Each structure stands twice: as C-alpha cells, then as structure tokens.
Amino acid sequence: MKVSYINTSYKPQKTDLIATFYVEPAKGISFRGAAEKVAAESSVGTWTTLTTIPKRIEKIKARVFRLNPKNKTIKIAYPIELFEPNSAPQILSSVAGNIFGMKAVKNLRLVDIEFPEKIVRKFKGPQFGIKRIRKIMKIKDRPLLASVPKPKVGYSTSEYGKVAYQIWSGGLDFVKDDENLTNQSFNKFEKRLALLMKIRDKVEKETGERKSYFANITSETEEMKRRAKLVADYGNEYVMIDIVTAGFAALQTMRNYLDDLHLAIHAHRAMHAVFTRNRKHGISMLVLAKLARLIGVDNLHVGTVVGKLVSPKEEVYQLKEFLRSEWYGKKKTFPVSSGGLHPGLLPFIVKFFGNDLVMQIGGGVHGHPRGTYYGAKACREVLEAIQQGISLKQYAKTHEALRLALEKWGFARPR
Amino acid sequence: MKVSYINTSYKPQKTDLIATFYVEPAKGISFRGAAEKVAAESSVGTWTTLTTIPKRIEKIKARVFRLNPKNKTIKIAYPIELFEPNSAPQILSSVAGNIFGMKAVKNLRLVDIEFPEKIVRKFKGPQFGIKRIRKIMKIKDRPLLASVPKPKVGYSTSEYGKVAYQIWSGGLDFVKDDENLTNQSFNKFEKRLALLMKIRDKVEKETGERKSYFANITSETEEMKRRAKLVADYGNEYVMIDIVTAGFAALQTMRNYLDDLHLAIHAHRAMHAVFTRNRKHGISMLVLAKLARLIGVDNLHVGTVVGKLVSPKEEVYQLKEFLRSEWYGKKKTFPVSSGGLHPGLLPFIVKFFGNDLVMQIGGGVHGHPRGTYYGAKACREVLEAIQQGISLKQYAKTHEALRLALEKWGFARPR
Numbered sequence: 001m002k003v004s005y006i007n008t009s010y011k012p013q014k015t016d017l018i019a020t021f022y023v024e025p026a027k028g029i030s031f032r033g034a035a036e037k038v039a040a041e042s043s044v045g046t047w048t049t050l051t052t053i054p055k056r057i058e059k060i061k062a063r064v065f066r067l068n069p070k071n072k073t074i075k076i077a078y079p080i081e082l083f084e085p086n087s088a089p090q091i092l093s094s095v096a097g098n099i100f101g102m103k104a105v106k107n108l109r110l111v112d113i114e115f116p117e118k119i120v121r122k123f124k125g126p127q128f129g130i131k132r133i134r135k136i137m138k139i140k141d142r143p144l145l146a147s148v149p150k151p152k153v154g155y156s157t158s159e160y161g162k163v164a165y166q167i168w169s170g171g172l173d174f175v176k177d178d179e180n181l182t183n184q185s186f187n188k189f190e191k192r193l194a195l196l197m198k199i200r201d202k203v204e205k206e207t208g209e210r211k212s213y214f215a216n217i218t219s220e221t222e223e224m225k226r227r228a229k230l231v232a233d234y235g236n237e238y239v240m241i242d243i244v245t246a247g248f249a250a251l252q253t254m255r256n257y258l259d260d261l262h263l264a265i266h267a268h269r270a271m272h273a274v275f276t277r278n279r280k281h282g283i284s285m286l287v288l289a290k291l292a293r294l295i296g297v298d299n300l301h302v303g304t305v306v307g308k309l310v311s312p313k314e315e316v317y318q319l320k321e322f323l324r325s326e327w328y329g330k331k332k333t334f335p336v337s338s339g340g341l342h343p344g345l346l347p348f349i350v351k352f353f354g355n356d357l358v359m360q361i362g363g364g365v366h367g368h369p370r371g372t373y374y375g376a377k378a379c380r381e382v383l384e385a386i387q388q389g390i391s392l393k394q395y396a397k398t399h400e401a402l403r404l405a406l407e408k409w410g411f412a413r414p415r
Numbered sequence: 416m417k418v419s420y421i422n423t424s425y426k427p428q429k430t431d432l433i434a435t436f437y438v439e440p441a442k443g444i445s446f447r448g449a450a451e452k453v454a455a456e457s458s459v460g461t462w463t464t465l466t467t468i469p470k471r472i473e474k475i476k477a478r479v480f481r482l483n484p485k486n487k488t489i490k491i492a493y494p495i496e497l498f499e500p501n502s503a504p505q506i507l508s509s510v511a512g513n514i515f516g517m518k519a520v521k522n523l524r525l526v527d528i529e530f531p532e533k534i535v536r537k538f539k540g541p542q543f544g545i546k547r548i549r550k551i552m553k554i555k556d557r558p559l560l561a562s563v564p565k566p567k568v569g570y571s572t573s574e575y576g577k578v579a580y581q582i583w584s585g586g587l588d589f590v591k592d593d594e595n596l597t598n599q600s601f602n603k604f605e606k607r608l609a610l611l612m613k614i615r616d617k618v619e620k621e622t623g624e625r626k627s628y629f630a631n632i633t634s635e636t637e638e639m640k641r642r643a644k645l646v647a648d649y650g651n652e653y654v655m656i657d658i659v660t661a662g663f664a665a666l667q668t669m670r671n672y673l674d675d676l677h678l679a680i681h682a683h684r685a686m687h688a689v690f691t692r693n694r695k696h697g698i699s700m701l702v703l704a705k706l707a708r709l710i711g712v713d714n715l716h717v718g719t720v721v722g723k724l725v726s727p728k729e730e731v732y733q734l735k736e737f738l739r740s741e742w743y744g745k746k747k748t749f750p751v752s753s754g755g756l757h758p759g760l761l762p763f764i765v766k767f768f769g770n771d772l773v774m775q776i777g778g779g780v781h782g783h784p785r786g787t788y789y790g791a792k793a794c795r796e797v798l799e800a801i802q803q804g805i806s807l808k809q810y811a812k813t814h815e816a817l818r819l820a821l822e823k824w825g826f827a828r829p830r
C-alpha cells in the first residue's frame with residue numbers, strides 16, 4: 001500500500017501547520033522524490049511498504065502542496081492531528097526530527113513555520129511584552145540599554161558588583177550576565193544576585209531611574225526554578241535563560257513557572273549558529289524566534305547587522321518585524337541587538353530597528369578610555385542626541401564621554 | 416591590555432576540559448587568528464581592548480595549545496574554573512556558545528570534548544547501564560530487539576495495542592514509540608500506556624520472556640515528570656526522551672528525577688542532524704553522545720552504517736566504542752541501531768556492533784509480507800541463526816518468517 005505525499009492541488013486547512021523547506025536532493029534523487037521523502041519521514045512514513053495502514057493516514061499525512069525547483073523550496077502542510085499542540089519538543093521532533101539526516105537529501109533547511117492559530121493559542125507567549133516592560137521600566141520613547149560586564153567571566157562577585165554599579169549609574173537600564181556566567185566558584189549566583197540587588201536599589205535612589213538585572217539562571221530545570229524564585233524574592237523583573245543550550249522543554253516549563261513569580265524572560269541564543277548559520281542546512285533563526293515568542297520570551301537576541309557575529313541584514317529585519325507583529329493576541333517580544341556594538345554604531349542600530357529595541361553594549365562600554373561609567377554615559381548621550389535630532393559629531397563637542405568613545409571606535413564597523 | 420589565547424607550550428592540567436575544533440578561518444583571517452578568537456569568545460574575551468581586566472583572567476582563560484593547519488584542527492584547554500561543572504547547558508554555552516556565529520570563522524565544528532574526571536564525576540551517568548538492563552530483561556548473550564509500530568503516527572490506541580502485541584509475541588523485547596508520537600488526540604499517552612502495560616503482562620505470561628516499553632514521555636519538564644511517574648507506577652522499566660528537541664536542561668532534570676522511579680532512559684536523537692551532519696560546521700555526534708552518557712541515558716541512537724539515514728561507518732564505530740568504554744566509573748550505555756533496518760541487514764549490524772546493542776527494526780518488521788508478528792519472528796530467527804553459527808540462507812530453509820523477509824528485502828541495502 002503506497003501513500004503519496006505530494007498534492008499540488010491541496011488547499012491547506014486553517015488548522016494546518018505549514019513548513020517551508022529548502023531541499024537539495026542527494027545524487028540520483030529527483031527534487032520531487034526528495035520532497036516526498038521529507039513529507040513522509042516528518043509525518044507518518046517509513047522506508048518500505050507496509051502490510052497494514054490505518055485509514056487515518058490519508059487524513060493526517062503531510063502534503064507537499066508547493067514545489068519550486070528553481071529556488072529549491074517546498075511547502076508542506078501538516079494536519080494539526082500530527083501534533084501535541086502545546087509541546088514545542090514534539091512539534092520539533094515531527095517537522096525537524098529525522099529528516100535532516102536522510103540520505104535522500106544532500107542539504108535541508110527548515111526555513112519557516114507558519115503556526116495555525118489553534119497552536120499559537122495553546123502557548124502562553126510573553127508574560128509581559130514590550131508595552132508592559134516599558135511601563136515597568138518607566139521608559140516611554142527610547143530604546144532600552146543593557147551591558148554585560150566584560151571580561152564576561154573572571155570577575156569576583158565584588159569586582160562584578162563594582163562594574164554593575166558603573167553600568168547602571170552611567171545611565172544604562174540593565175546589567176546583563178553573559179551566556180557563560182552562571183554559578184562559577186569565584187562568582188556564585190546567589191552571592192552575585194544579593195549584591196547586585198543591593199546596588200540596584202542604591203542606583204535607583206541615586207538616579208531616580210528604574211534599573212533591572214538580566215540574571216542568568218541557566219541550569220537544569222529544578223535549579224532554574226530555585227534561582228528564579230530567589231530573583232523574584234528580591235523584586236527583580238527579569239531572568240535570563242540560554243534558550244538553545246537549556247532547550248525547549250525547560251524553556252516551556254520555566255515560562256509556566258514564571259507566571260506566579262511575575263518575571264520576564266531575557267532569552268540569549270548562544271549556540272543557535274550551530275544550526276542557523278549555514279544557509280543550506282539546518283533551521284533558520286526565524287523558526288527559532290517563532291518558537292521563542294510562542295513559548296513566551298520577552299527579549300530575544302537577534303543580531304546587529306554590524307558587529308562581531310554574523311547576522312545578515314534581511315534576516316535581522318525579518319526577525320524584528322516578526323517579534324513585534326500582531327500574532328493571534330500574543331504579546332510582543334523586544335528584539336535585542338548585541339555583539340560588537342559601541343556608541344558610534346548605535347544610531348545605525350536605532351534607525352534600523354526603531355525604538356522598540358534593547359541594545360546590549362559590552363566591550364563598547366567597558367573598553368571606553370575612561371572605563372565603564374563613561375562608556376555607559378556615552379551610550380545614553382547617543383540616545384539623547386538622537387532624540388534631539390543632533391548629529392553625534394555635533395553632540396560630542398559638548399559631551400566628553402561620547403567624544404572619547406567616538407575617538408576610540410569611530411563610526412566604523414568593529415572587527 | 417591585551418590577553419593572548421595561544422600557548423603551544425602549555426601543558427593541559429588534569430582538571431582542564433579539552434575541546435577539539437575544526438576551524439576554517441574567514442577570508443582575510445589567519446588560521447592562528449581564527450583559533451585565538453575561538454578561544455577568546457568561548458572563555459573570557461571580547462572584541463575590543465578593555466580598560467580593566469582582573470588578574471584572574473590570566474589563570475582561567477582558554478588556551479589553544481595545539482594548532483594543526485594541515486587538517487585545520489585546534490585543541491583548546493579550558494580551566495575548570497570557567498564552568499559550572501554539573502551544568503550541561505552552561506558547559507555548552509561556554510565551549511559551544513557564540514563562537515559558531517563569529518565572522519572570523521567561515522566554518523567551525525566542535526569535534527570532540529575530553530571531560531576531566533572532576534566534571535565527569537559531577538554527573539550521574541546512566542542509572543542502570545548495560546549490565547543491569549541485561550539482568551532486568553533476563554537476556555544474557557544476544558543483542559536486544561525493539562520495534563516501533565509503523566506508521567509511526569496514525570494508529571488509534573487500540574490499533575497500536577494490536578501491533579504492540581504482535582511485536583512482543585513475535586519475539587522482540589521492546590515496543591518503542593517513535594520520536595513524534597507522544598500524546599496525539601487519537602492516541603493519548605495515558606490510554607496507550609495503560610493498554611500496553613496490560614498487553615505486556617499478557618505477553619510475558621504467554622512467552623515467559625521479559626518485555627518492556629520505550630514510552631515516549633517527551634514534553635515540557637513537569638509533564639515529563641508526570642508521565643514518568645505513571646510509567647513507573649505500571650512497573651515498566653523505561654521511558655523514552657527525544658533528548659535534542661527536549662534539550663539538556665530537561666534531560667538533566669529527568670535523570671535526577673528518575674532515580675527514585677527506577678526508570679531507565681531510552682534516548683532518541685531526533686533533530687541531531689541539524690548540527691551533526693555537516694562535517695565542517697556544527698557539533699559532532701560524539702560530543703552529543705558524551706553529553707548524553709554523562710547526564711545518564713541508558714540507550715542512545717547512534718545510526719546503522721547502512722539504512723535510510725546518514726551515519727558514516729567511522730562515526731558509528733567511534734560512538735559504540737565510546738558508549739561502552741570505561742569512563743571514570745560511569746555505567747555503560749547501549750548503542751541503538753535504528754533507521755531502515757530489516758532482517759537481512761541484522762548480521763552485518765551485529766558483527767559491526769557486537770552483542771551489547773539494541774536493534775530497532777520498524778518498517779523491516781511491519782512490512783513483512785505476513786505482517787508484524789512474522790516480521791518480529793524473522794528478527795529473532797536471525798539472532799538464532801547467528802548464535803548457532805548458521806548462515807541466514809541456510810536457516811531460512813527451515814524458518815518461513817525469515818525466508819519471506821529475505822525474499823522481500825534480500826541482504827541488500829534498503830534505499
């Protein structure tokens with residue numbers, strides 16, 4: 001009994017999940033043949049003819065309904081019955097499971113997933129979203145600013161606290177742990193959290209501004225819960241999670257758990273480039289961003305266009321547009337631009353992203369000739385200049401922190 | 416203040432974690448330059464010179480201590496201080512975090528991680544391991560056999576139960592859910608579990624053999640815990656987890672949780688090929704296997720060498736050797752060979768792997784001309800033939816199930 005998985009006259013149902021793949025067939029396999037194998041293996045197929053096949057198969061099988069051999073893409077409709085509709089791991093095991101290892105394809109890339117409303121509504125989405133975060137932080141009309149103390153690992157807790165003080169009092173909104181700083185022997189999570197919350201309170205009093213901390217709680221799930229509880233007990237607003245290295249099961253669990261703790265999620269995407277970078281094989285960053293917003297992160301790293309890490313302009317554009325789009329009532333996620341930024345680059349970033357944005361500046365703050373405080377100050381001065389419609393060059397004449405930053409890094413791209 | 420990350424006269428410490436990378440520098444970047452950036456970004460570096468650097472940096476920074484431009488590989492030693500030594504997500508965020516997205520590299524592959532004893536001892540490893548599983552299953556000296564009912568998704572619970580009955584009574588040891596079958600509307604997890612446990616008890620009585628069920632509990636963590644508890648309450652021995660799509664935080668949590676439930680973990684690797692397949696970019700399957708055994712899975716899919724999915728012979732060899740090697744007292748993990756197998760291929764698989772192996776035959780059981788029961792029977796007959804030192808051809812003369820399987824699929828490779 002042969003099941004066919006290609007039907008170009010199929011009209012996708014409202015409840016179908018639609019995946020777009022880039023498909024390069026292996027040698028000796030036709031484009032159509034490879035497309036069929038992708039649809040089969042990611043739904044109900046196996047490699048040989050079976051003796052018995054339940055009738056349900058014809059209803060729930062995946063269908064390739066578009067084939068574009070020119071740009072090597074196909075669109076597959078997956079009936080919602082194939083899924084456990086509130087499980088991100090199960091959805092991935094289906095549409096992004098065994099298929100990447102099939103001999104029938106030379107390269108395969110999951111380019112996009114269009115989730116049906118019925119699945120989107122099964123997930124929580126961001127707890128706060130852009131609007132609520134702005135309200136909490138009391139920041140109406142400018143991008144939000146964060147900095148990771150650098151070197152990202154190596155400071156003792158008290159040294160880290162000193163840098164954090166300078167970041168906040170210099171004018172930035174958030175201190176952020178980096179992806180690989182969690183609970184090292186010389187900078188323990190609990191001690192760091194306690195110290196930073198004390199400093200936060202102090203700086204809030206001194207500046208009259210709201211300050212917050214992206215506390216990296218990444219660990220196994222129970223320990224993440226324990227750490228999140230501590231963060232909430234101190235009255236902080238955010239936790240940070242390395243969502244790729246922690247994984248989707250834990251992210252979903254944490255999103256559920258954080259409802260009661262009233263904590264927002266800053267999502268770091270460390271390790272994403274193992275599967276997002278190659279344009280021919282893997283999973284796109286857009287798919288990762290959709291899953292992250294679906295599960296419910298409030299901030300998500302999306303790249304810089306410029307900077308030290310690869311982030312193609314079209315991709316970053318697509319990501320920022322998606323994160324802030326209407327999506328069946330889901331709250332909006334802040335795109336985070338991070339990686340090799342410095343004051344001279346910020347106007348470009350703001351122009352590209354618009355105001356609803358978190359910019360994270362690490363080396364470009366702490367490498368300031370006069371140190372972290374002035375580096376932070378220079379970033380705020382950039383935003384002042386933008387708000388007042390004055391060029392950086394002009395504004396730097398009367399603002400020394402900015403002037404020194406521009407003298408070191410210019411307006412050019414960093415290496 | 417410039418930190419240097421290359422030191423070819425450095426002697427790695429006993430407590431260092433050593434990572435081997437394949438590095439292709441980007442245009443205009445030297446091999447040495449790219450190597451240095453990999454070590455910097457995966458430990459304590461940033462893209463610009465910093466104003467203050469704590470003294471600790473010189474002690475804890477990563478060091479490239481081997482450079483082999485010929486085969487484009489480097490070895491980096493990471494002092495243990497860089498890690499939270501019992502957190503798989505943190506270790507990955509360090510040595511496999513931002514680096515894959517760096518502009519300085521065109522391609523980058525994490526080929527191997529040598530974990531120091533101190534880190535290995537921080538993780539639980541498999542709860543049962545090969546020896547204990549054999550004892551529980553009362554199978555001394557032959558490979559273990561499993562089958563996924565196919566089509567992998569589409570059966571109602573009662574239809575699924577009928578196939579499971581045939582798998583077990585035909586002679587296989589395990590019924591396995593497939594990676595994308597968890598809790599679909601027409602085949603709910605709890606109902607399926609209840610039915611299969613009933614059938615399991617019946618077949619155990621009928622055959623006098625031990626039978627078990629790889630119950631796919633993949634979901635967010637709390638739901639996985641709930642499902643695992645149910646599985647334990649029925650007296651089953653195993654749960655199955657899609658470890659890549661669920662992620663490492665949840666896997667660690669589940670491994671901890673399963674101590675009290677006395678359940679072994681069958682680890683499915685669906686989605687691994689998004690980052691393991693490209694030989695030039697991503698993370699190797701060996702690294703994934705090391706993490707899986709470290710955290711503690713009892714079975715792990717490693718490929719077939721033959722079959723429908725890509726699995727290079729050298730890679731599968733390396734994996735099966737690692738999973739069954741001595742490793743600072745960690746128990747041993749069963750390699751699982753799965754994907755396009757049928758009776759005619761099994762002697763090759765057994766010869767390649769040896770006896771300590773789980774073979775999963777899906778289509779090659781259910782596609783048997785007389786159906787699942789005979790397909791399962793044929794697989795057992797293959798093992799009998801091997802144990803008696805008789806060729807399949809010869810044994811098939813007096814064993815009809817085997818004869819019919821060989822007539823359909825032969826000894827050749829499936830497509």
